Every structure is written in structure tokens, then in C-alpha cells.
Amino acid sequence: MSYRDYVIAAYAVFAAIMLWDYLAPKLQLRAALHAVRQRAARSANRVRATNTELER
Amino acid sequence: MNSSAKNRLVRWFHQLGSPPTFDRFAARWTPWAYLLGLLTMGIGLYGALFQVPADYQQGDSFRILYIHVPSAWMSMAVFALMAFYAAIALIWRIKLCEILAMACAPSGAAFTLITLATGSIWGKPMWGTWWDWDPRLTTELILLFLYLGVMGLYAAIDDRRNAARAAGLLAIVGVALLPVIRWSVVWWNSLHQGQTIRLLGESSMDASMIAPLWWMVVGTHLWFVGSLLARARADNLRREAGKDWVGKLAGHESLEQAR
Amino acid sequence: MMWQAARALVGRDLQLVWARRGDAFQPALFALLTVVLFALALGGDAESLAPVASAVLWLAVLLAGLLSLDSLFRGDAEDGSLEQWMLAPVPLWWLVLVRTLMHWATTALPVILAAPLLGELLHLPRAQLPVLMASLLLGTPILSLLGAVVAALTVGMRRAGVLVALLALPLYVPVLVFGAGAVAASAQGLDAVGALLLLGAGLVLSLALAPLVAAAALRIAHN
Amino acid sequence: MPDSNVYARPLLAVRGLAFSRNETPVFGPLDFAVDANEALLVQGGNGAGKTTLLRVLAGLLRPDAGSMDIDGRPARHDLRARFVAYLGHLPGLKADLSALQNLDFLCGLHGRRPAQTGESAMAIVGLAGYEDAPLRTLSAGQKKRLGLARLWLSPAPLWLLDEPYANLDLDGITLVNRMVQAHLRGGGAALITTHGAYAAPPVRTRLLELAAIA
Numbered sequence: 171m172s173y174r175d176y177v178i179a180a181y182a183v184f185a186a187i188m189l190w191d192y193l194a195p196k197l198q199l200r201a202a203l204h205a206v207r208q209r210a211a212r213s214a215n216r217v218r219a220t221n222t223e224l225e226r
Numbered sequence: 227m228n229s230s231a232k233n234r235l236v237r238w239f240h241q242l243g244s245p246p247t248f249d250r251f252a253a254r255w256t257p258w259a260y261l262l263g264l265l266t267m268g269i270g271l272y273g274a275l276f277q278v279p280a281d282y283q284q285g286d287s288f289r290i291l292y293i294h295v296p297s298a299w300m301s302m303a304v305f306a307l308m309a310f311y312a313a314i315a316l317i318w319r320i321k322l323c324e325i326l327a328m329a330c331a332p333s334g335a336a337f338t339l340i341t342l343a344t345g346s347i348w349g350k351p352m353w354g355t356w357w358d359w360d361p362r363l364t365t366e367l368i369l370l371f372l373y374l375g376v377m378g379l380y381a382a383i384d385d386r387r388n389a390a391r392a393a394g395l396l397a398i399v400g401v402a403l404l405p406v407i408r409w410s411v412v413w414w415n416s417l418h419q420g421q422t423i424r425l426l427g428e429s430s431m432d433a434s435m436i437a438p439l440w441w442m443v444v445g446t447h448l449w450f451v452g453s454l455l456a457r458a459r460a461d462n463l464r465r466e467a468g469k470d471w472v473g474k475l476a477g478h479e480s481l482e483q484a485r
Numbered sequence: 486m487m488w489q490a491a492r493a494l495v496g497r498d499l500q501l502v503w504a505r506r507g508d509a510f511q512p513a514l515f516a517l518l519t520v521v522l523f524a525l526a527l528g529g530d531a532e533s534l535a536p537v538a539s540a541v542l543w544l545a546v547l548l549a550g551l552l553s554l555d556s557l558f559r560g561d562a563e564d565g566s567l568e569q570w571m572l573a574p575v576p577l578w579w580l581v582l583v584r585t586l587m588h589w590a591t592t593a594l595p596v597i598l599a600a601p602l603l604g605e606l607l608h609l610p611r612a613q614l615p616v617l618m619a620s621l622l623l624g625t626p627i628l629s630l631l632g633a634v635v636a637a638l639t640v641g642m643r644r645a646g647v648l649v650a651l652l653a654l655p656l657y658v659p660v661l662v663f664g665a666g667a668v669a670a671s672a673q674g675l676d677a678v679g680a681l682l683l684l685g686a687g688l689v690l691s692l693a694l695a696p697l698v699a700a701a702a703l704r705i706a707h708n
Numbered sequence: 709m710p711d712s713n714v715y716a717r718p719l720l721a722v723r724g725l726a727f728s729r730n731e732t733p734v735f736g737p738l739d740f741a742v743d744a745n746e747a748l749l750v751q752g753g754n755g756a757g758k759t760t761l762l763r764v765l766a767g768l769l770r771p772d773a774g775s776m777d778i779d780g781r782p783a784r785h786d787l788r789a790r791f792v793a794y795l796g797h798l799p800g801l802k803a804d805l806s807a808l809q810n811l812d813f814l815c816g817l818h819g820r821r822p823a824q825t826g827e828s829a830m831a832i833v834g835l836a837g838y839e840d841a842p843l844r845t846l847s848a849g850q851k852k853r854l855g856l857a858r859l860w861l862s863p864a865p866l867w868l869l870d871e872p873y874a875n876l877d878l879d880g881i882t883l884v885n886r887m888v889q890a891h892l893r894g895g896g897a898a899l900i901t902t903h904g905a906y907a908a909p910p911v912r913t914r915l916l917e918l919a920a921i922a
Contacts, residue, residue, distance in 0.1 A: 173287035195456035206476040410659035493816025504804035565798025574789035
């Protein structure tokens with residue numbers, strides 16, 4: 171009796187979850203760096219609040 | 227722990243604990259840990275799938291145990307490590323340990339999930355059912371809830387440091403209660419079902435069958451180190467997002483990516 | 486000093502329960518609803534209800550406790566009372582212990598008192614009732630004390646919702662197992678004293694440790 | 709009120725106190741001291757960290773750096789509990805209880821000065837006749853006054869008042885100043901945060917200006 175399908179299924183689950191375990195922090199890292207760059211870009215051309223009369 | 231060893235441990239965490247230092251450390255060693263882990267697991271898997279002969283009782287299905295057992299060990303070991311980091315973080319207020327403790331949780335949950343899934347797949351041909359309220363699987367399921375609780379708590383509190391400290395406290399409570407939970411489940415099982423099924427026969431594996439298991443155990447540990455460092459690095463960067471060194475790093479990395 | 490603060494807190498909680506005396510029956514009502522739904526789902530005849538009666542009762546009590554868990558510290562956190570507790574000249578864990586026991590007395594005790602009645606609805610064999618009551622009396626304070634840790638950890642959140650249940654469930658497992666197990670053991674003709682003694686030991690341990698942990702959690706999670 | 713000269717000078721001394729939230733500094737490092745018979749007015753715009761400073765001083769938050777001495781000794785929980793009375797934005801009152809029940813509970817928790825009753829304190833803050841009114845029927849200003857009554861009963865010499873003038877009418881502002889004056893005359897000290905819109909009480913006052921960081 172062969173249980174090859176079960177073995178394949180188990181190893182597939184293992185591989186899939188390990189792949190997630192590899193990709194998830196990588197994506198987090200990218201998101202963090204992206205947020206930092208965005209923040210830098212925003213602070214570079216920020217308009218400073220002024221005390222002058224408001225206009226609209 | 228005597229005081230000099232304690233001091234050395236604390237000093238080591240403090241030195242490594244400066245966020246830019248840790249970032250460099252993690253960036254340097256993460257790929258190596260992943261690579262070595264992958265290599266070692268590759269050796270183990272080759273042995274498990276192609277070298278080891280089929281078991282006379284279980285047929286090929288016992289090959290599942292080569293991923294099931296290391297994952298089960300990891301799921302427990304990672305929880306203990308998480309509680310260890312959390313305890314250091316709570317007692318000496320070391321930020322790096324908060325980050326490391328919280329980086330443990332998703333990996334540990336992943337290993338727990340693997341254990342549950344492979345255990346259930348193994349159980350189908352062996353027990354004739356996908357799920358059995360076997361004490362091991364039941365404990366593993368509760369462990370998964372504990373992991374999810376730690377992750378959920380960490381995500382739900384706004385202040386990152388308070389979130390890590392609260393979730394760390396839960397991890398410590400969980401570690402203290404895990405033996406009680408496990409013991410209660412065994413007691414419950416004996417009350418309701420009588421005999422339990424042993425997952426690994428006492429000595430049914432001979433040495434040639436054991437070797438790939440050890441490769442897998444070492445491999446999963448190395449892999450875990452890689453994913454722990456990667457997660458901790460991401461969390462570290464997210465927390466320090468406003469600092470100058472992160473800005474420089476982000477600029478540097480974007481240049482590298484553009485190249 | 487400690488007794489004066491405890492007396493003040495006990496008095497305040499009793500006054501609060503009296504001011505909202507309609508709400509005092511809510512946990513018992515919830516347990517009753519759970520029991521009714523179980524009976525309806527199971528078909529209502531004695532043969533199918535009696536074997537699961539003790540388990541269903543334990544579950545109803547546990548769920549009613551889980552439902553009222555959020556009110557343990559939330560009100561005091563939202564109106565600033567918790568800050569005054571932290572500044573009081575008595576240790577925070579002492580106030581946490583008193584508050585938790587008062588919460589148990591005002592939410593869990595009514596459910597336990599209603600348990601014989603709920604048992605009748607479920608055709609609980611009479612012989613199981615003493616063991617069931619003993620296991621509830623020993624077990625529910627542990628649930629409250631463990632729940633205090635969870636409630637303290639989630640006190641800083643606006644809506645804790647299902648997270649409370651997720652955090653509480655693993656911690657509740659041993660209590661439920663030994664509580665419901667004691668009744669099941671006695672139903673099988675086994676000795677229930679062992680499980681009850683374990684519950685008693687758990688109660689002593691959690692009385693000593695849980696307030697400390699919950700106080701630490703309150704300091705972390707509330708700001 | 710305690711005698712004028714029973715406390716060490718300074719009653720409160722703070723060195724290098726700093727606090728940050730989510731890795732962003734909120735205030736500090738700060739150095740200042742408050743003597744008995746003295747008030748410290750903590751001024752600063754929105755988000756300058758006034759409330760946070762008071763919460764750190766009260767021991768509700770842990771500072772990242774710095775030290776704090778009360779009455780010449782390092783501040784610990786029991787010392788704080790005896791010396792500090794804190795009145796924050798949330799006064800810790802229960803909506804379902806009456807005004808006097810609330811007062812009695814808080815005094816049971818913190819202790820009260822001898823020869824003072826809840827009724828007398830309520831009369832002082834202008835709430836005579838509201839003793840049995842459920843708290844939820846009181847206005848925001850009346851609740852603030854009840855918080856002041858609790859403070860008046862407290863035996864602690866160091867008052868930490870977070871925006872005590874908020875929600876109060878002119879009469880109430882004078883009341884706060886008169887209470888602070890009497891408290892200081894009796895040997896106490898007070899830290900008062902304000903965004904600077906109201907007149908300071910006519911007592912010996914130091915000024916701490918908090919500027920928003922970054």
C-alpha cells in the first residue's frame with residue numbers, strides 16, 4: 171500500500187508555509203523602506219504653517 | 227543564572243541592541259541563515275524521500291514524520307524562546323528583545339500550522355480520519371491559539387513598546403500554563419478515550435532512518451534563525467522610521483535597486 | 486490601609502451593582518439562553534440531554550463569564566478610576582484581587598446559584614449535581630482570575646471583541662477540562678475527588694499569582 | 709494643612725527626565741525643582757507634552773531617562789502614594805454613583821485629612837446641595853469641582869493638576885486659585901499645567917516652558 175499522495179500533500183503544505191515564512195518578512199521589509207522613502211519625500215517639500223492671514 | 231553571566235548577557239544585548247547595529251547584523255546574516263537552512267533541509271529531505279526505505283508497517287506515510295516531528299519541536303522551542311526574550315525585555319527593558327520576541331511569533335505559528343496540517347494528513351491513512359483528539363494534536367491546536375493571541379495582541383495595541391510588552395507578558399503566562407494545558411489534555415484524553423496512539427513507536431526507527439531527521443531538525447533551526455532576523459529587521463526599521471540612519475539606509479537601498 | 490481600601494472598593498462595587506440592578510441578572514440570563522438553545526438543538530428528550538447536561542452547563546457558565554469579562558476593568562479604565570487605583574497607597578494587585586472577586590461574586594455567583602435550575606432543564610442526573618456545584622464553585626473563580634489577566638491585557642483597546650475570547654480560551658482549557666471532567670468522572674463511577682483537588686490547588690495558585698500578573702498587565706496596557 | 713517646614717527642600721526635584729512614545733521624544737531631558745509653598749506653572753502649546761509630563765511625575769508612565777526625588781528621597785510607589793495627588797482629565801468618577809458616594813470611595817482609597825468631611829469639601833467647591841445627585845446629572849464643570857473637592861480632602865502635599873481651569877467658569881477659576889493659595893500656605897506645592905490662557909494664582913510661582921520637540 172502506497173500513501174504517496176498523502177506524502178506529496180504533506181510536503182506541499184510544508185513547502186507552501188515555508189515559502190510564506192520567507193516572503194512575509196521580505197514584503198514587510200520592503201513596505202517599511204517604502205514608507206521611509208515616502209516620509210523623506212514628504213518632509214522635503216512640506217509647506218510650513220505660517221502665521222499670516224489665512225486666505226482661501 | 228549567576229550575576230556575571232547575567233551581566234554579560236545584558237551587555238551583549240545592549241551592544242547589539244542599538245538599532246543601526248542590529249540592522250547591519252541582521253542584513254548580513256539573514257541570507258546565510260536561510261541558505262544554510264535550505265541546504266541542510268535539502269540533505270534531510272533527500273534522505274527522507276529517496277534513501278530511507280519504506281516502513282514495513284506504515285508504508286510511505288511515515289516519511290511525513292520527517293517534516294512533522296521537526297516542526298512540532300520547533301513550535302514548542304520557538305514559544306519557549308519567545309517567552310525567554312519577552313522575560314528579558316520585561317525585566318531589563320531591552321528594546322531589541324521586545325522586537326525579537328515578537329518576531330518569533332509568526333514563525334512559531336507557521337511551524338505549528340505545519341505540525342497540525344501534516345499531523346492531520348498523516349492521520350488520515352493511519353487513523354482513518356483527518357482529525358483525532360489526540361493529546362499531541364490538541365495541545366498543538368491550543369498552542370496555535372496562543373500564538374495567534376500573542377500576534378493579535380501585538381497588532382491591536384497602538385504603542386509599539388507597550389504592545390510588545392503586553393504580548394510578551396501573555397507569552398510568559400502561556401509558557402507557564404503550557405505544561406498544565408498539556409497535562410490536562412492528556413488527563414482528559416485518558417478519561418474519554420482510554421488508550422492513546424503513539425505517534426512514534428519507541429524504537430521502530432533504526433539509525434539510518436534517524437539521520438535525515440536530525441538534518442531536518444538542524445535545517446529548520448537555521449531556517450528559523452533566518453526568518454527571525456528578517457522579521458526583527460523589518461520591525462526594527464518600522465519602529466525607527468523617523469530616524470536619520472533609516473533615511474540614509476532607505477536611500478542607499480533604493481540606489482541599489484535602481485542599479 | 487489595605488482593608489480600608491478593600492472596604493471602599495467592595496462598597497463601591499455593591500453600590501454600582503445596586504444602581505444597575507437590572508444588569509445583575511444578565512449573565513444568568515445568558516446562561517439560561519445558552520441552555521435553552523442547546524436543548525432545542527439536541528431535541529429536548531432526556532436520553533439525549535442527560536449525558537451532555539453537565540458539559541453544557543459548564544460551557545454555559547464559562548461563556549457567560551467570558552461575556553462579562555470585558556466589564557471587569559473597562560469602565561474603570563475609561564473614566565480614569567484605574568489611574569487613581571495606581572496612585573493609591575495600596576498595591577495595585579490588591580485592588581485587582583478585590584475587584585476580581587467582587588466581579589466574580591456579582592457575575593458568576595448568580596449563574597452558579599441558577600445552575601440547579603438549569604440542570605433540571607437539561608435533565609441533569611440528580612446524583613451529579615453536588616459534584617457539578619463543587620466543580621463550579623472551585624473552577625469559576627479560577628476563570629475570573631485568569632480572565633482578569635486577559636481583561637487587563639486588552640484594557641487599552643477601544644474594542645477588544647473576539648480577541649478577549651482568543652486570549653482567554655487557551656488559558657481556560659485546563660479549568661474546563663478538570664471542571665467538566667470531574668463531573669464526567671463521577672458519572673462514570675470514577676472518583677471525582679482528584680479532579681476537584683486539582684481545581685482547588687489551581688484556585689490557590691491563581692489567587693496568589695493572577696492578581697500580580699494582571700496588575701503588571703494593567704500597568705503595561707493602560708496609558 | 710501640614711506645617712510649613714516639615715518637608716525637605718526641594719519637595720520635588722527632577723533631573724534629566726525624558727520620555728518618548730513610539731520612539732519619538734515627547735519631552736525632555738528636563739531639570740526642575742519645586743519647593744514647599746511654591747507652585748510650578750507648566751506651560752506649552754498643544755502637543756508639547758504637558759499632560760505626559762504630569763503622568764510621568766505621577767508614576768503612571770515610566771520615563772525613558774532621568775531621576776526624580778520626592779522630599780529628598782528617590783520616588784518610589786509608596787512615597788508617591790503618600791505625597792502626590794493627581795487630578796487629570798479623567799477624574800475617576802462613576803456616573804452611576806452619587807457625588808458623595810464618589811467622594812467617599814476616593815477618600816477610602818487615598819485616605820483623607822483629619823477633621824474634613826465630604827460635605828464640607830463639597831460646600832467649599834460650591835456643590836452644597838448636590839450630595840445625593842447622581843453624577844451623570846452633573847455638568848462637566850460640576851464634575852471638575854467634585855474632582856477639586858477630592859483633592860481638597862487628600863492628605864498629599866504635592867498636587868499635580870492637569871488643566872485645572874478647563875471647563876470652569878470665572879468663579880471656578882478663582883476657586884482653583886484660592887485652593888492652590890491655601891494649599892501652598894499650608895506647606896504644600898502644586899504643579900499646574902495650562903496652555904497659558906488663564907491668570908496664574910497669586911503665589912510664588914516658577915515657570916516651566918515646554919516646547920514641542922521636532
